[in-house]
Amino acid sequence: MKYLKPWRSDGGGLLHLTILLSLAGLRLDLDLDLCLLLPPPTLLRDELLLGCDPTSPAYALSPYPAPGGWGRADQLHPKGREADPAAPPEGQLLREVRALGVPFIPRTRVDAWLVHRVAAGDADGAHGLLGAAAASSAGGVGAGVDGGSQAAPGGGGDPRASPSSPLAARQEEKAPAEQTARVPDADGRASEENEVLRERHEAVDHSSQHEENEQRVSAQEEKSLQQKNEDENKTADKPDWEAEKTTESRNEGISLGDIPALPGSSNDGMNSSAHYNVNFSQAISHDVNLHEAMLLCPDNTFRRDPVVRTSQPQEPFLQLNSHTTNAEQSLPVANLTAFLPFVDNQMRNLTSEDFLHDLNINIFDEINLMSLATGDLDAMEVSQLFQEPDSDSGLSLNSSHNSTSITKSNTSHSICEEGATGYSSDPESLPHHNLEGAVGGNYPAPMGHRSDSGFCGDLAFQHVFHNHTYHLEPRALESNSESFSWPEKPEKMSRYLSDTERNLSRDERRAKALRIPFSVDEIVRMPVDSFNSMLSRHYLTDLQVSLIRDIRRRGKNKVAAQNCRRRKMDIILNLEEDVCNLQAKKETLKRERAQCNKAINIMKQKLHHLYHDVFSRLRDDEGRPVNPNQYALQYSHDGSVLIVPKELVTSGHKKENRKRKREGIEDGFH
DNA sequence: TCCCGGTGTCATCTG
DNA sequence: TGCAGATGACACCGG
Known part of the structure; x- marks a missing residue:
């Protein structure tokens, strides 16, 4: 079927x-x-x-x-x-x-x-x-x-x-x-x-x-x-x-x-x-689009998805190029060139163009196009391109985002956040650039972003990165200090830094990049007078002075923030401790109150017994016992004791008794 | 993936 | 009024 x-x-x-x-x-x-x-x-x-x-x-x-x-x-x-x-x-x-x-x-x-x-x-x-x-x-x-x-x-x-x-x-x-x-x-x-x-x-x-x-x-x-x-x-x-x-x-x-x-x-x-x-x-016929055919991946995938194309063509290119040069071999392109010489030329050109296009059009800015077009570009030349002394491997390699960064760098000379491409005066984005004291020091590429893809592809992209550093020397940075601004979030760079640099703070890396002759710690801790005299004694560029002041400000503020947080934590801890102390004190007072109430009750009982004992011994004028329900004892200020009818005592003590009852009820709640 | 604590930074306030 | 410090707010990061 x-x-x-x-x-x-x-x-x-x-x-x-x-x-x-x-x-x-x-x-x-x-x-x-x-x-x-x-x-x-x-x-x-x-x-x-x-x-x-x-x-x-x-x-x-x-x-x-x-x-x-x-x-x-x-x-x-x-x-x-x-x-x-x-x-x-x-x-x-x-x-x-x-x-x-x-x-x-x-x-x-x-x-x-x-x-x-x-x-x-x-x-x-x-x-x-x-x-x-x-x-x-x-x-x-x-x-x-x-x-x-x-x-x-x-x-x-x-x-x-x-x-x-x-x-x-x-x-x-x-x-x-x-x-x-x-x-x-x-x-x-x-x-x-x-x-x-x-x-x-x-x-x-x-x-x-x-x-x-x-x-x-x-x-x-x-x-x-x-x-x-x-x-x-x-x-x-x-x-x-x-x-x-x-x-x-x-x-x-x-x-x-x-x-x-x-x-x-x-x-x-x-x-x-x-x-x-x-x-x-x-x-x-010619209608067979040779360069596209050449770019077909070996697995017969023939998508023309540009994304796929950009990611795939390099190896086929190399293979097919070799085919072109070995015309006697029975590989397809060789046979084709044998039959159609013009196709050979066409194929060479198309292959080169497509290869370059697939890498990135930006590469044209830097790679010798003629070398590619004429097939003179060999591996050594490519590698030399990526090792040219005034390239900025550090800057370039900081960008781990391959083509995206390339596009960024090509379309704008503004400072990109990653600091990878385009003109950026961010010294941090130029770690190897400046750390070694010059643009183009043979600083080993420390970045871990190198992909696992292929040597050629890496070379290509690295080269793009390299050449988008624009050979910017520190002096150039200084001259552009007026428009200088740091990357918005340079901390992101840390993931691309070496272990040694990753241990450094951002300001330390910046100071190192600008070759500021003071440590960050000195800048921050230095007294104001010493700091001002230091600035006046040393010849420092505006960029360096600005960075030093920023470092000091940020350092001071960082310490202040740490102190502030520490104080805040101390306050919180002190308040928590106070709460604990007060709660303990409250418990103690409650226990004391209970003990007092207990003692009071004992005293009341003793007084009651004493009262009845006194009345049992009292006799009226006729020799009869005094009824305690009709009379009460009342102590006078001079120490004498009088037997008073209760009606008289009750009116005077009612208010006091009510008050005591009220207090007794309140005590019961506690 | 969300939450939380730690941290750095900035803007603003305060002494 | 300027300055250093304090602090609130925010973002980021790592657990």
């Missing part, structure tokens, strides 16, 4: 197909049984590299959306061989095609018939056949294969039907110059049409490698089985086939399917150009 991915809806599919068919720039391999439609040449670059198996994981990575989803191939194609009942027998067809001088070998009878029709001038018939196939494909999957409808009016498939496309515009521009190499035409109209197709094809070849990258939307590509074609191929003229196969086999070395097949990658057969039978000697 094969599934077809409908071509993208910009008309490129059928257009390219028609071009291919008409002009043999690429060998058309149209197996209607399997409905293999060659994808647009633009797809060859990327998608043919992966093979066309839509079930393969590589397809899942396709950057091209599938607007119409998948459709079963056996539901899409028209009635294949019955498409044109006028087609002659197969053997005759092949002979006629060969007689026409078509520089490729049709693999199927339909191919041959199509070629025959075109070569014979019956472009409409061929377009109709193709259009039927394409329209069927489009309709079968319900996808908007606009190319089919655009390019095949009335079932024809006139590629000129999309004049608004940039591709067509470019083709028209290049048209006059390339009308000589044409397939012989018998019919004027067909000739003209083929000429246009040819022009467009060649326009595609030569003018749109990069431009199409931008304009190309997403394209879909499909895979097909070739078994039936191969069966038919057996019936063809064997020497021709073998010769063709020889050519193809050589070309397959540079075939798109092989380009990504870097060493170690296996070709499962689906990638093979044998599925497409592209005659690269004439039609590698």
Whole structure:
């Protein structure tokens, strides 16, 4: 079961197909049984590299959306061989095609018939056949294969039907110059049409490698089985086939399917150009975007996500560059260069450009572009670039954020927070710059941010960082002291510092960076008079004086804050201690009160007993005992004791008794 | 991931 | 009024 991915809806599919068919720039391999439609040449670059198996994981990575989803191939194609009942027998067809001088070998009878029709001038018939196939494909999957409808009016498939496309515009521009190499035409109209197709094809070849990258939307590509074609191929003229196969086999070395097949990658057969039978000697076309193909990662991932591109291309670049230099090796690029010298140049340039672009455009500012472009840049040179004495490794390497920092540094000369790039007078951001006393001291790169990625990538990024220090010497810093400002949060730098420096405070690092001849401790603890005299005695730059004052202010304030916090803590601790003491004292008082109440009760009892004892001994005038309920004892101030009727005593003591009761109740609560 | 304590710093107040 | 110190507030960091 094969599934077809409908071509993208910009008309490129059928257009390219028609071009291919008409002009043999690429060998058309149209197996209607399997409905293999060659994808647009633009797809060859990327998608043919992966093979066309839509079930393969590589397809899942396709950057091209599938607007119409998948459709079963056996539901899409028209009635294949019955498409044109006028087609002659197969053997005759092949002979006629060969007689026409078509520089490729049709693999199927339909191919041959199509070629025959075109070569014979019956472009409409061929377009109709193709259009039927394409329209069927489009309709079968319900996808908007606009190319089919655009390019095949009335079932024809006139590629000129999309004049608004940039591709067509470019083709028209290049048209006059390339009308000589044409397939012989018998019919004027067909000739003209083929000429246009040819022009467009060649326009595609030569003018749109990069431009199409931008304009190309997403394209879909499909895979097909070739078994039936191969069966038919057996019936063809064997020497021709073998010769063709020889050519193809050589070309397959540079075939798109092989380009990504870097060493170690296996070709499962689906990638093979044998599925497409592209005659690269004439039609590698150029539309194959070589530099992108080169940038394809070895795992056949062909995303064009810029992020991926920036992170991946370096190793492929190196590999492919080596391929370029070793042309005799059977690696794809070498073969390609052997066939297409101009591609070699193109590839070199594109490779260099893309490599540089992928690293970062900023590198152009510093790396000798010509060295790269001419391939003279070797590892030693690169390493020397990163070791140039007046570079600032410290500053640069402080930035651990690779490209982000690069962008920062490039877009602005303002002080970035990380202090890594751009002009920054922050001495802390220049630790190695100044710590060793000069810009460009061979200070070892101490930063731990060096990634684990690759040497080349690191070199590149380090170099970017290096050269964005702008060779700023301390004097330059001083001269810019007017606009100097420290990074907002330089503490973040600490993570990039060496252990030795990490132990230093920020002010210590700054003072060290500015070579201030006093320790931070001295600056802070020095009396005011000594401090002022010290400032006046030494020649210090404004930046140094400013830093010294800031250090002193911050140091003083830090000590003050520590003292303040210490005092605050002392106050808190004292208050807590006071609370504890007061609570203990309260408990003691409560215990004392309880003891007093207890003693009072004892005294009351004793008094009661004494009272009754006194009354029991008292007698009135008649010798009778005195009733204690009617009389009470009252002590006078002179010490005498009187027996007083209770009525008199009660009125005088009622208030006092109430008061005592009240006090007794309150005592009960406590 | 949130919380908490420690710390540095700045702005402002105070003596 | 200037200055050093005190303090509130905030942010950051590490546990």
